[in-house]
Amino acid sequence: MKQILKLTFVMTLIAVISTITLISLFKMLYPKNVVQRPALPALNFSGAYSPIIQNDISVVYERANPAVVRVTATRVVQGNEEGDLDFPEGHPDVDKRSRGVGTGCIVDKSGYIITNQHVIDSAEQVRIRLIDNSEVPAEVIGADKATDIALLKISAKNTLSVMPLGDSSRLRVGETVVAIGNPYSYDRSVTTGIISATGRKVFNTLYEDYIQTDAAINVGNSGGPLLNLAGELIGINTVIRADANGISFAIPINQIKQIIAQLKTYRRVVRGFLGVQPDNISNEIRDGLKLDNNNGALVTHITNDSAAAKAGLQVYDVIIKFGGKPVFNKDTLYRYIAETAPGG
Incomplete structure (x- = not known):
């Protein structure tokens, strides 16, 4: 009996000591006179746009x-x-x-x-x-x-909502984008991603300047908007890599603005023609011509009787500006020429 009482007393003593130790430790870690730091404010999006709410995709979509x-x-x-059998003329x-x-x-x-x-x-x-x-x-x-x-x-009975146009020259790689479309007839589907790159080429044609994104784009999304977090139209989704995941392309809105202005006025696009065949400046050409850098477009051919010939341009000239805008490579020169009306 005495042994049981002794064991009970020891266990009680251990419990009391443990409780006192925990209370002392709590007071050391959380003293009353310590002022808790306020929560850090949410990061303020300080980019080119004024987003609705940071990462609030639902509000972008609703607008x-x-x-x-x-x-x-x-x-x-x-x-x-489509591989059908040949029918006689007039067959339904x-x-x-x-x-x-x-x-x-x-x-x-x-x-x-x-x-x-x-x-x-x-x-x-x-x-x-x-x-x-x-x-x-x-x-x-x-x-x-x-x-x-x-x-x-179109002619609609009710007032139409309009999508505001953004400025694709101010895009930053890594910023969040939103795509809306009708993939496989699933109307008004929304997906999100980031801008993976700008200035991409897919088919290596003259006027390509695509925005690359990893937002999910599928058949039926073509012609749909790519939006920034301010809900502005920054591109039109147009191309997907069928052999890859997360690689899609959109036409930048600044290029589209030039096109739709002409389509609205002339119902077609009329592009300027300078009469030069440009090339990019390689390191060998840069060193051979003793240039400071690789910026510009090297003239490799001039069309007879063209504006370039009449202006006195010669082969191996380097064009570094066009219309007051810097020329970085042959693609930018082609775009500047195309955007200039004939005779302009």
Whole structure:
């Protein structure tokens, strides 16, 4: 009995000592006179734009979505175009109608819509589905195959929401972007990602200057918006790498502004012609010509009777400015020339 009482006393003593030790340790770690630091403020987005709320994708979507449309292009497909059997002329199955679905952006309250040229290519009829699910016919004002941009126009009974245009020259690699579209006819799907790179080429044609993004882009997203966190249109989604994941491309809005201005006025794009064949400046050319750097475009050929010939340009001249703007390489020179109206 005495042994039991002794054991109980020892256990109680150990418990009391443990409690006192814990209380003392707590007071040492959290003294009353210590003032707790206030929580750090959320990072303020200090970029080129004024975002709605940092990383609030839902608000960007809610603001931009009313100006997003579904574009349905109908065209006639000949019977043997898709591997069908050859039918005699006049057979009811000779002509079929194929419907392609893409996306578009309303950019003007009077009904102008931007989409991709390949979305409406060879279409005999184009229809637009608006945010209220109403459908209206669209007129193709003009299209430019070289940049894959088309301008449509609709007449709507209700007031149209308009997507504000951003400034793609102020984009930064790594900033968050939002894409809205109709992939595989899943209307108004939203995806997010970042800008992976700018100034990309895909098909190595003259006027390519793509924004690369890892935002999910699929069939049906073509012609849809790529947005910054301010809800501004910074690009039109147009190309995906089918053999890769997370590699998609959008046409920058600053290039689009030049195109739609001409399509609206002339229904086509008229590009300037200087009459030079430029090339980039390699390290060997830089050293051989004793240049300070690799900026500029090297003249390798001049067309007879062209503006360049009349201006006195010669082979091996280096063009470092055009219209007061710096020329970094042959691609920037081509773009500057293309954006200059003939005779300008």
